[in-house]
Amino acid sequence: MVSQAIRTRALRSMFRASPVFALLWEQWRVTRGVMLFAVAVTLGIALPLHFAAAYIRSPLLDPSFVSLGAYFFSLLVVAIFFAVDYSSVDEVRLGIAARQQLLPMRRAWLVLGHFAYRVGMMGALAAALGLVVNALYSREATIPFEDGVTLAVCIMTYVLAISWTVGRNGLSVGFVTALVLVWPMYFSSLYVAHGVFGQGRYTPPLLFMAICSVMAIGGALQCHTTGGRTSAASRFVEREATSHTSKFTSPEQALRWLEWRRRGLVFPVVTILLGASYLSFILIVILLDHYAGLTLRVSLSTPDALLGWIVPGAAIITGMYHLFDDWRRSQSGQDSLVYLKPIPFSEILRNRLRVRITSVLTTFGMLSILCANLFLIAWSAGIPLEKWPIIHEAVSSIATPIAGIILSILVFAGFVSVCWALMGLPPIVVGVIVLWCCLRLAGQSYGPSMDSVFVVYGVGLTVVLALLYYAVAAWRKRTFTRKTVLVWCGLSVPFAMLAVPWAWMIRGSLDLDDVFVTGSALALGLGPALAVFHYASWVKRLRSR
Amino acid sequence: MHIHISPKNGVPLYLQIVNQVKYLVASGVLKSGDEILPIRGLAEKLLINPNTVARAYRELETAGILVKRLGAGTYVSAEGSPLAWSERLKILGERATGLLTEAHQLGVPVEQLIELIQKRSQELAWNETEGSKHE
Amino acid sequence: MSERTVADHETVAEVEGLTRRFGRTTLALDNVSLRVPKGSVFGLVGENGAGKTTLIKHLLGQYKPQSGTVRVFGESPIEAPEKVLAGIGYLSEDHDLPGWMRIDELINYTQAFYPDWDDTYAEHLLKTFELQPEAKIKTLSRGQRAQAGLLTALAHRPPLLLLDEPSAGLDAVVRRDILGAVIRTVADEGRTVLFSSHLLDEVERVADYIAMISKGKLVLCDSLDAIKAKHHSLTLHVEQPWTKPPTVPGALAVTGGGRDWTVVTDGRIEEARTAIRTLGATILEETTPSLEDIFVARSGRRSILEEG
Numbered sequence: 001m002v003s004q005a006i007r008t009r010a011l012r013s014m015f016r017a018s019p020v021f022a023l024l025w026e027q028w029r030v031t032r033g034v035m036l037f038a039v040a041v042t043l044g045i046a047l048p049l050h051f052a053a054a055y056i057r058s059p060l061l062d063p064s065f066v067s068l069g070a071y072f073f074s075l076l077v078v079a080i081f082f083a084v085d086y087s088s089v090d091e092v093r094l095g096i097a098a099r100q101q102l103l104p105m106r107r108a109w110l111v112l113g114h115f116a117y118r119v120g121m122m123g124a125l126a127a128a129l130g131l132v133v134n135a136l137y138s139r140e141a142t143i144p145f146e147d148g149v150t151l152a153v154c155i156m157t158y159v160l161a162i163s164w165t166v167g168r169n170g171l172s173v174g175f176v177t178a179l180v181l182v183w184p185m186y187f188s189s190l191y192v193a194h195g196v197f198g199q200g201r202y203t204p205p206l207l208f209m210a211i212c213s214v215m216a217i218g219g220a221l222q223c224h225t226t227g228g229r230t231s232a233a234s235r236f237v238e239r240e241a242t243s244h245t246s247k248f249t250s251p252e253q254a255l256r257w258l259e260w261r262r263r264g265l266v267f268p269v270v271t272i273l274l275g276a277s278y279l280s281f282i283l284i285v286i287l288l289d290h291y292a293g294l295t296l297r298v299s300l301s302t303p304d305a306l307l308g309w310i311v312p313g314a315a316i317i318t319g320m321y322h323l324f325d326d327w328r329r330s331q332s333g334q335d336s337l338v339y340l341k342p343i344p345f346s347e348i349l350r351n352r353l354r355v356r357i358t359s360v361l362t363t364f365g366m367l368s369i370l371c372a373n374l375f376l377i378a379w380s381a382g383i384p385l386e387k388w389p390i391i392h393e394a395v396s397s398i399a400t401p402i403a404g405i406i407l408s409i410l411v412f413a414g415f416v417s418v419c420w421a422l423m424g425l426p427p428i429v430v431g432v433i434v435l436w437c438c439l440r441l442a443g444q445s446y447g448p449s450m451d452s453v454f455v456v457y458g459v460g461l462t463v464v465l466a467l468l469y470y471a472v473a474a475w476r477k478r479t480f481t482r483k484t485v486l487v488w489c490g491l492s493v494p495f496a497m498l499a500v501p502w503a504w505m506i507r508g509s510l511d512l513d514d515v516f517v518t519g520s521a522l523a524l525g526l527g528p529a530l531a532v533f534h535y536a537s538w539v540k541r542l543r544s545r
Numbered sequence: 546m547h548i549h550i551s552p553k554n555g556v557p558l559y560l561q562i563v564n565q566v567k568y569l570v571a572s573g574v575l576k577s578g579d580e581i582l583p584i585r586g587l588a589e590k591l592l593i594n595p596n597t598v599a600r601a602y603r604e605l606e607t608a609g610i611l612v613k614r615l616g617a618g619t620y621v622s623a624e625g626s627p628l629a630w631s632e633r634l635k636i637l638g639e640r641a642t643g644l645l646t647e648a649h650q651l652g653v654p655v656e657q658l659i660e661l662i663q664k665r666s667q668e669l670a671w672n673e674t675e676g677s678k679h680e
Numbered sequence: 681m682s683e684r685t686v687a688d689h690e691t692v693a694e695v696e697g698l699t700r701r702f703g704r705t706t707l708a709l710d711n712v713s714l715r716v717p718k719g720s721v722f723g724l725v726g727e728n729g730a731g732k733t734t735l736i737k738h739l740l741g742q743y744k745p746q747s748g749t750v751r752v753f754g755e756s757p758i759e760a761p762e763k764v765l766a767g768i769g770y771l772s773e774d775h776d777l778p779g780w781m782r783i784d785e786l787i788n789y790t791q792a793f794y795p796d797w798d799d800t801y802a803e804h805l806l807k808t809f810e811l812q813p814e815a816k817i818k819t820l821s822r823g824q825r826a827q828a829g830l831l832t833a834l835a836h837r838p839p840l841l842l843l844d845e846p847s848a849g850l851d852a853v854v855r856r857d858i859l860g861a862v863i864r865t866v867a868d869e870g871r872t873v874l875f876s877s878h879l880l881d882e883v884e885r886v887a888d889y890i891a892m893i894s895k896g897k898l899v900l901c902d903s904l905d906a907i908k909a910k911h912h913s914l915t916l917h918v919e920q921p922w923t924k925p926p927t928v929p930g931a932l933a934v935t936g937g938g939r940d941w942t943v944v945t946d947g948r949i950e951e952a953r954t955a956i957r958t959l960g961a962t963i964l965e966e967t968t969p970s971l972e973d974i975f976v977a978r979s980g981r982r983s984i985l986e987e988g
Binding site for chain 3: 550552553554555556557558559584585588589591592593594595596597642646649650
């Protein structure tokens with residue numbers, strides 16, 4: 001509190017000397033940590049990946065895609081940090097820290113200043129990172145300089161448009177329009193349709209930037225003039241975000257709520273784990289190959305053998321996750337909330353088992369599907385295993401599952417720390433980022449039209465994960481009613497009707513091992529599954545009305 | 546009604562209340578017919594066990610200092626003051642014990658102590674002014 | 681409220697010959713027997729690690745008695761935990777509540793288990809403690825956490841309130857809240873409080889009955905009045921300085937040096953007086969020691985005995 005006051009005073013005196021400098025300095029002070037983070041991310045993760053990909057030159061890990069994915073990932077992370085780097089939710093909405101709101105300056109200038117600084121810094125960062133990447137990786141410039149900067153500015157304006165318009169009615173509509181129309185246009189023009197758009201390839205991104213900018217600035221200003229008053233949409237978001245549980249009428253309800261709420265992060269966490277495991281798996285393989293001269297070849301030729309890898313791997317990861325979760329709970333001492341309540345022990349056990357079985361099965365199912373994709377990609381890439389004699393012998397003499405288990409454990413150990421670092425972010429955001437990035441890395445073998453698939457992936461995964469989150473949240477809060485099912489169907493059925501044919505059109509076929517297809521199938525299936533699972537209580541609630 | 550409780554000095558808490566109420570009545574702060582705090586109120590104010598307060602009030606009732614009117618609270622009884630003389634002497638007696646102990650430890654004989662008291666009394670000219678003045 | 685004697689003979693909790701070992705060497709409770717009368721405030725005192733928490737956990741049915749019996753409301757907490765726990769409001773020593781939970785969630789969760797939950801009382805406590813319902817427990821201070829725990833322990837108006845070291849590490853304001861809650865609880869007819877503490881003046885303020893535990897053994901268990909009546913503190917003066925403490929029958933502790941000594945005795949006061957006179961000392965003052973003096977004297981004797 002004291003340091004805050006001192007800083008406010010320092011800012012004010014600096015402001016009297018030179019307003020522009022004061023604002024610049026303040027912005028820099030607030031965001032320099034993020035900039036450092038971006039450089040660290042790119043140099044620490046993106047570049048090794050990039051070089052490794054370039055070294056391997058496998059058909060899967062094309063360096064231009066790897067580097068572009070990593071580059072895109074780090075820029076997206078920075079953009080999100082830029083957008084949420086405030087001390088409170090209200091500040092995020094207003095777009096300006098409370099300290100600066102007290103400055104004797106017109107709001108419009110303040111908002112504009114913020115916007116310009118953030119977008120400008122993002123562009124500069126993209127340029128610098130692109131320069132470094134291109135300088136180090138000299139064989140072929142994989143990131144067109146101006147494309148990188150354009151991309152970065154687009155990301156930044158897009159993210160600011162989201163965060164500064166959260167829940168404001170008119171702007172939300174504009175935002176959705178932009179999302180649906182301009183974003184795919186941009187990507188298709190940038191990567192796919194060079195020929196079609198010809199000289200005008202920068203028109204769509206500029207249009208996109210303009211729309212996003214107007215929305216962001218307008219949103220921030222509107223928030224100032226209305227004093228942060230929010231629309232119906234934003235109240236809806238708030239209501240969904242806060243867990244206003246209806247009053248529990250029985251101990252069983254309360255117990256089950258506790259069990260679920262405790263492991264409520266299971267979906268986002270599994271998503272993160274998988275994303276991270278995928279990245280670390282590739283990284284390990286690549287780095288081993290690059291530095292030790294060892295080559296891994298997964299000698300899998302049949303889907304049966306593949307399954308042999310997946311099932312034990314997924315089972316082990318599931319088991320370890322649940323053990324880890326139990327250990328975490330024993331550390332946080334919530335047992336007095338369960339064991340010191342006046343209910344028979346058998347009741348506690350029954351509820352716990354029920355929740356545990358459901359969550360274990362769900363975790364295992366999701367892991368299996370995603371693992372299948374992971375190994376399928378590795379398999380189709382034909383990552384060579386021969387130069388690593390121990391693994392090679394193990395694989396050839398014992399059987400593939402053992403090697404799979406060993407690899408799973410290795411991977412698991414590696415990504416747990418990454419996950420905990422990422423847990424600070426809203427899980428849904430991390431999930432989207434990581435999956436997006438993974439898919440970006442994984443999906444290149446489908447030819448040039450892949451990029452529009454990528455667009456579908458991006459938009460699609462956001463929708464799928466949002467739907468998942470919505471359903472799980474509703475279920476957890478025990479507000480899973482007919483309305484939830486209707487909302488679910490109303491969103492997911494049209495989405496699936498649009499997205500699946502699109503994916504099929506572009507790829508020419510529809511494989512169930514496709515993450516996107518399985519993901520949307522899972523999302524579509526989960527809603528009815530949840531409804532059936534809770535059918536009894538749902539009917540009871542309807543009757544009691 | 547101002548009562549101060551000190552668990553550290555060893556005197557049972559109910560006795561501390563009894564003594565202080567007696568003192569307040571003797572010194573005229575509490576007059577006959579005054580209503581005193583109910584048991585629960587005093588317990589919450591002093592942060593002590595209501596049973597202790599109840600016990601103190603019982604003792605005071607037995608001593609005739611307090612009187613309970615059914616359903617209407619507890620009051621200082623009409624004959625509270627006449628009884629007070631012996632209480633005054635008792636309170637002073639306790640102080641005198643302390644004073645004598647201290648004098649003994651310092652090696653001051655009793656005669657000199659009495660002289661000192663008389664001298665101090667003259668200095669303060671306490672006898673001439675209103676005797677019941679205090680605090 | 682009406683007046684009532686604390687010697688109400690109904691018993692809420694009863695422990696008989698309770699012994700508990702952890703491992704082979706640690707004897708946490710050694711043949712402890714005590715009775716908690718209904719409507720009383722029962723203070724459990726003892727140094728850290730004396731076995732107070734272990735005793736409370738036996739009452740809650742978290743530990744099974746290795747030997748001896750434990751009965752709460754006439755039932756065994758092991759055999760009928762739901763019956764026993766329904767009547768207990770418990771505040772644990774370390775206020776172990778999950779950090780992710782919000783206060784309103786905690787209240788909602790807890791109320792599901794108690795049919796007697798009083799919503800208006802819970803609201804009232806929430807306001808009194810100035811707790812924000814939306815606040816997450818991990819953002820609360822230690823004092824607020826204790827208040828939240830206390831709220832969930834009180835709002836179903838339990839016949840028995842169990843507080844394990846409620847004041848440890850808290851500031852004066854929160855300690856006042858807790859003491860106030862204890863007082864209001866006993867002021868309601870027939871409700872009982874058992875609490876452990878090492879803050880002896882706090883115990884002396886509110887307790888009717890005291891059990892003193894030292895290294896797993898019950899050293900003293902009686903009503904506070906009886907304890908006070910039994911113990912005496914004598915201030916002595918001798919003409920010829922003593923070089924070592926005198927032996928006085930019934931003395932728990934002898935402190936001082938030279939010409940001035942203080943003796944804390946239990947019970948046999950006449951014997952002590954005669955012994956002191958025969959030793960040639962004068963008794964300057966005879967007072968009732970505070971609980972703290974008694975506690976110190978008791979633990980003092982223990983260590984002397986162990987040395988001898």
